[in-house]
Amino acid sequence: MADLLQITHPGSGTERELAITDATIRATELRQFVVEGGPLATYDPGYVNTASCRSSITYIDGDAGILEYRGYPIEQLAESASFLEVAWLLLNGELPNASQLAEWEQLITEHRMLPDKLKTVLAGFPYDAHPMTILMASTAAFYSFYPDAQNFTDPEARALNIARLIAKMPTLAAFAYRKGKAKPYIAPDDAYGYCHNFLAMLFKQAERRYHADERLIRAVEVLFILHADHEQNCSTSAVRSVASSGNDLYTCVSAGVGALHGPLHGGANEAVLKMLREIGTVERVPEFIEGVKAGRVRMMGFGHRVYKNYDPRARVIKKAVDDVFEITGVNPLLEVAQELEKYGLTDEYFVSRRLYPNVDFYSGLIYEALGFPPEMFTVLFAVPRTAGWAAQYQEFITDPEQKIARPKQIYTGYARRDYVPLDAR
Ligand code: ACO
Numbered sequence: 001m002a003d004l005l006q007i008t009h010p011g012s013g014t015e016r017e018l019a020i021t022d023a024t025i026r027a028t029e030l031r032q033f034v035v036e037g038g039p040l041a042t043y044d045p046g047y048v049n050t051a052s053c054r055s056s057i058t059y060i061d062g063d064a065g066i067l068e069y070r071g072y073p074i075e076q077l078a079e080s081a082s083f084l085e086v087a088w089l090l091l092n093g094e095l096p097n098a099s100q101l102a103e104w105e106q107l108i109t110e111h112r113m114l115p116d117k118l119k120t121v122l123a124g125f126p127y128d129a130h131p132m133t134i135l136m137a138s139t140a141a142f143y144s145f146y147p148d149a150q151n152f153t154d155p156e157a158r159a160l161n162i163a164r165l166i167a168k169m170p171t172l173a174a175f176a177y178r179k180g181k182a183k184p185y186i187a188p189d190d191a192y193g194y195c196h197n198f199l200a201m202l203f204k205q206a207e208r209r210y211h212a213d214e215r216l217i218r219a220v221e222v223l224f225i226l227h228a229d230h231e232q233n234c235s236t237s238a239v240r241s242v243a244s245s246g247n248d249l250y251t252c253v254s255a256g257v258g259a260l261h262g263p264l265h266g267g268a269n270e271a272v273l274k275m276l277r278e279i280g281t282v283e284r285v286p287e288f289i290e291g292v293k294a295g296r297v298r299m300m301g302f303g304h305r306v307y308k309n310y311d312p313r314a315r316v317i318k319k320a321v322d323d324v325f326e327i328t329g330v331n332p333l334l335e336v337a338q339e340l341e342k343y344g345l346t347d348e349y350f351v352s353r354r355l356y357p358n359v360d361f362y363s364g365l366i367y368e369a370l371g372f373p374p375e376m377f378t379v380l381f382a383v384p385r386t387a388g389w390a391a392q393y394q395e396f397i398t399d400p401e402q403k404i405a406r407p408k409q410i411y412t413g414y415a416r417r418d419y420v421p422l423d424a425r
Contacts, residue, residue, distance in 0.1 A: 009033045024051050041408050057391050058231040065309035078316045083224040084194050087387035111167035112188035115145040131176035131379045132261040138172050140254035149248035152397050161249050162390040169383045174201035195220040219324050226313040227381050229388025235259035239389045240396045241405040256389045257382050268360040269377040272301040276333040285339045293349045301361030308354040317362045328369040
């Protein structure tokens with residue numbers, strides 16, 4: 001039997017039964033109730049309780065702390081898969097078989113180079129430009145090199161541009177990093193896999209072959225898998241929203257990069273490290289916690305719109321922290337982070353609000369141990385998230401139910417009034 005919601009509006013005497021499907025009602029159905037001010041709508045700043053799409057890509061149960069890509073638990077993917085395998089899974093719905101994976105890896109390897117003229121664009125930025133700004137602008141600039149991305153309804157053109165973008169993001173990120181260091185760019189090397197090549201393009205000096213510890217390459221792979229998608233978060237919603245007016249992949253992902261940069265979203269990893277440095281020692285943690293409780297500061301890397309339990313990604317990262325520190329030596333800020341977490345998990349302020357460490361709480365410590373400056377942290381988030389953005393973009397483009405994004409407002413301004421000539425004001 002269909003589940004129904006019965007609503008009565010005593011003011012107008014309207015009584016209706018609304019169908020409940022997938023634990024939602026259609027917001028447009030509420031228009032049947034005409035109330036003072038017009039047809040009834042919902043008011044939901046920040047889309048806290050509004051589903052904007054149907055999606056089969058990523059599943060989150062925030063209360064239970066569960067994250068799955070296409071049904072596969074994040075813990076299993078982080079344990080056994082490669083990032084490119086996960087990117088394929090997100091895009092195609094199934095894990096690739098051996099030949100599909102080999103073909104996919106080959107395609108990505110072929111498209112790693114940046115268009116030569118893009119280097120002129122990169123050269124135009126000030127030396128201290130934030131790498132996220134460079135990433136955002138250059139991602140948008142890709143469209144001028146690959147205008148066939150406008151043929152997004154053609155599956156072949158769409159797939160080619162998705163592969164191009166996933167392939168080029170690490171190269172772009174590495175170039176943005178080296179520009180800030182005034183170091184010459186390192187071209188991608190076909191001999192290396194996705195993550196190894198990324199590290200080589202970032203850190204290679206004059207040596208002929210770039211050697212990286214396998215365990216560090218794996219740590220980057222795991223971080224990339226954890227960051228690959230996270231359903232309808234702020235940046236993914238930005239990607240979908242920009243796609244809704246008929247834009248190409250590059251323009252949409254550029255909007256996603258911009259949204260991700262904010263400190264309440266992907267920029268939190270950079271903010272966590274800044275916070276840990278400011279606190280400096282374990283002894284100063286109680287004073288900091290008092291500031292959080294008094295509302296003077298936020299504990300960055302804590303809290304999440306969806307997770308009201310330990311973020312499963314944070315759990316995997318916490319384990320990776322130990323593995324990385326075994327190789328690089330322990331970051332002294334780890335003690336400060338652990339002390340903060342102790343408060344976070346026991347203090348009434350955090351417990352009553354169900355604030356737990358999120359993905360960004362420990363990732364910055366790993367990034368720093370790997371040799372990245374804080375301004376690169378969000379870039380390291382954007383590179384793998386490109387796979388998720390592309391999968392969500394593709395799903396949006398092929399969803400016949402989707403429309404141009406256009407929320408309503410509640411108007412709170414003046415009622416109509418007449419123009420006053422300048423000399424009468
Ligand atoms: N530190 C201190 N208090 C917090 C924190 C925090 N990190 N997060 C939430 N709160 C408090 C709020 O002050 C509020 O308290 P109140 O009820 O007394 O007013 C309550 O918890 C609910 O918080 P909201 O801001 O309403 O929660 P919302 O779901 O809108 O925000 C967000 C989620 C933005 C992630 C928030 O928890 C936050 O700012 N965290 C710090 C930034 C961060 O780590 N962001 C990364 C998120 S993961 C990601 O995007 C990849």
